[in-house]
Amino acid sequence: MAMQLVELTDEAKSFLKTRQPDGGYVSLGIDGGGCAGFTYSWDTTKEIKDGTLIDNVLVVDRLTEIYIIGSTIDYVQETAGSYLKIINPKATSSCGCGESFGV
Numbered sequence: 001m002a003m004q005l006v007e008l009t010d011e012a013k014s015f016l017k018t019r020q021p022d023g024g025y026v027s028l029g030i031d032g033g034g035c036a037g038f039t040y041s042w043d044t045t046k047e048i049k050d051g052t053l054i055d056n057v058l059v060v061d062r063l064t065e066i067y068i069i070g071s072t073i074d075y076v077q078e079t080a081g082s083y084l085k086i087i088n089p090k091a092t093s094s095c096g097c098g099e100s101f102g103v
Helices: 010-019 062-068
Strands: 006-008 025-032 038-045 051-054 058-061 071-078 081-087 100-102
Touching: 006 010, 006 058, 010 071, 010 081, 025 062, 051 062, 058 062
Parallel strands: 006 071, 025 058
Antiparallel strands: 025 038, 038 100, 051 058, 071 081
């Protein structure tokens, strides 16, 4: 059985649907930088061209796939705020705030 690229929790799917542009999707990529090496990059797009569509709501950039395969994305609501949390089994390090990671 092949590993799923990314799993979205029900909470994450619901949240991402509220952020979709009309006829478009939320997109996830990575950028170099941050205190641990890479940072997650969120945006919106009307096209799927160089990515994989997950649950008809999230487009994962093809170059990002290798770094996040097997990850779970959850939407967390805490007293201090709410955010999308990426639980990445490939990450070998991360910063204290969870905004960057290393592989």
